[in-house]
Amino acid sequence: MSQYQPLQRRILTLPFAFLGLLALIGLYFLIERFVNGMGAVTNLNGGFPWGIWVVYDIVVGTALACGGYALAVTVYVFNKGQYHPLIRPALLASLLGYGLGGLGAIIDMGRWWQFYNLFLPWQMNFNSVMLEVGLCVSAYILVLLIEFLPTVLQKYNAETWLKRLNKVLFFVIALGVLLPTMHQSSLGTMLIAMGWKVHPLWQTLHLQPLLAVLTAFTMGFAIVMFEASLSAVGFRRDPETQLLSGLGRIMVGLIAFYLLIRFGEILLRGKFGLLFAADLASLMFLLETALFAYPVLVLRSASARNSPRALLYGAVSLLLAGALYRFNAFLITLDPGPGYSYFPALPELMVTIGLVAIEIMVFLFVIKTFPVLPRDHKGPASHG
């Protein structure tokens, strides 16, 4: 029998209904966006063409969806098979997160009915970082669908198809490691073209792709730890602490490396003084750095890494850190010049909240009906 099993619980719960309500509100404003134009629901303007729909749904959202990517690298590239039980929920979350990113991109496209131009070779501009992001994200959504297919085939006992798929899956997995590396780095490269509008503390030019990949990677590990800890608490299942503490160790190393590069750049380019400017940017930088540093301090020792609570706190801190890094660079400290300011409108926020609600609803539905979560060895959920 499989090492995975559906979580056999009721689907229609109170939280589920609440999420449904949020989804409906979001959908209402989404309809308004398509009928009356983006101006009817957003605060976008000439200086801030990208608001939370791009920065949260795509720039931050895809990084939060890097769990599948981080685990695939750990399991299949570094051959740490022991982390295998965590991979399906991570893949599902990645699929949903990237699906949301793709959907968010379409919603945010002012001329969405012409989106296919992105895929016409004679329209492509190979100098464009945005093209690379668009193509890679599209391709990666397909790859994630294929990577998740075994779960679906298993549910319907399609053994023959499962065997056929398994023969080619290794190549799909390899693509699933390459594609996020490519487009996550490109999200960073985008900041280079934005030039002087990006605050000097976040404008690192040639280092942008490296920092973007590193933060995506650390956030990937953090989201896996977060999901596993939450489902352990929320559904009273085995906490997979042993596995998670291993991931915690990798995470600490990666963050330390990231911080070294980040501060090295600031020191070498003579931007240290900006940290003490006591303005919004310096405050945001300090907050961001504190959130990055916290998991390193908390999860430094092996004993701390065996505490589920410390792991959860560390993961949450890192998720906030990575999200804030991208929010800061793309939105909060972005300065397109005098006369322009941006804060999301309520309807604009509700669309994003609605989309996230739908994402969580689908996640809950799928883990309750498909064999996604690792088999529980004690607890009430161990059905045959």
Added chain:
Amino acid sequence: MNRRDFLRASLGSAAAALAPGAVSARENLSPAPQAVGMLFDSTLCVGCKACVAKCKEVNQMPPTPLGDEVYADFAQDLSPQTHNVIKVFRNGSPQTKDSPTDGFAFEKRSCMHCVDPGCVSVCPVTALVKHPVTGIVNYDADACIGCRTCMTGCPYNVPQFDYDNPFGLLHKCEFCNQKGLERIDQGLLTGCAEACPTGATLFGSREALLAEAKRRMALTPGEIYNYPMGDVRAPASHHEKAVPKYQQHIWGEREAGGTNVLHLSAIPFDQLGMPPLGERSYVSISEGVQHGLYSYMALPAVVLGGLTWLVKRNIDEDQEGDEQ
């Protein structure tokens, strides 16, 4: 080569490609051979906004009212209905025109038609195209997907998206040479240059305009100069005026690779709200990084090959382990 060595080698090459220095940025692009441009001399501008009105007439855009006041155009900034605008800049108590202290000045904002345009470089679907001969940056609405990356990539916040129209498109100055208008191809001037009564907006080849700008730099403040109007190469008329105290800086000669629209002023350009740009265009750096990582997809292909090999090996090993 064993697995560990291979892993180290492939990760090493990937890291090297991501590391600074390994990716060489390209040079700035050069001006088009027969680039057309405009020279805006802020010291000549009297703020009459004839250029704003003419631009709207030529490009068939509605005037911007101020509340109920519709007798004139009150456009404050670039917008989907305004491709060209005159802004007033004040410093202290605005008493003397063109004085850096307690002064005021008029400044024109419209597309600068960069020599190395950010919008053209970042657009994923080639909706913004720099004309290879004239250097004019044109917009193709049929290609545009409305992602607005061009707006993030423009150092001057020029492209404006029409958010209030569900089928809106991007709006920017196309030198009155877009499809259906083609004033330059017909040998005419841009609307704004034609309408300007003082020669503050002067049309011509980039080369001739740059020469004119340099000539003005060399003049002595107070001496009388005969300012041309219309096309600098064949002026429609002239007028004599005392030379102001110019800033010794031709905006657009070099900024971020240069622009085809050049600006002169008696007030420092940062005070006029011009962006802090160096000589290097940002997109020459981003394209360098982009092509360093993706040229001929060679690096991705090598990495994919290595990854495929590793993943297959690791999966096979796991399965053998399971069977034993």
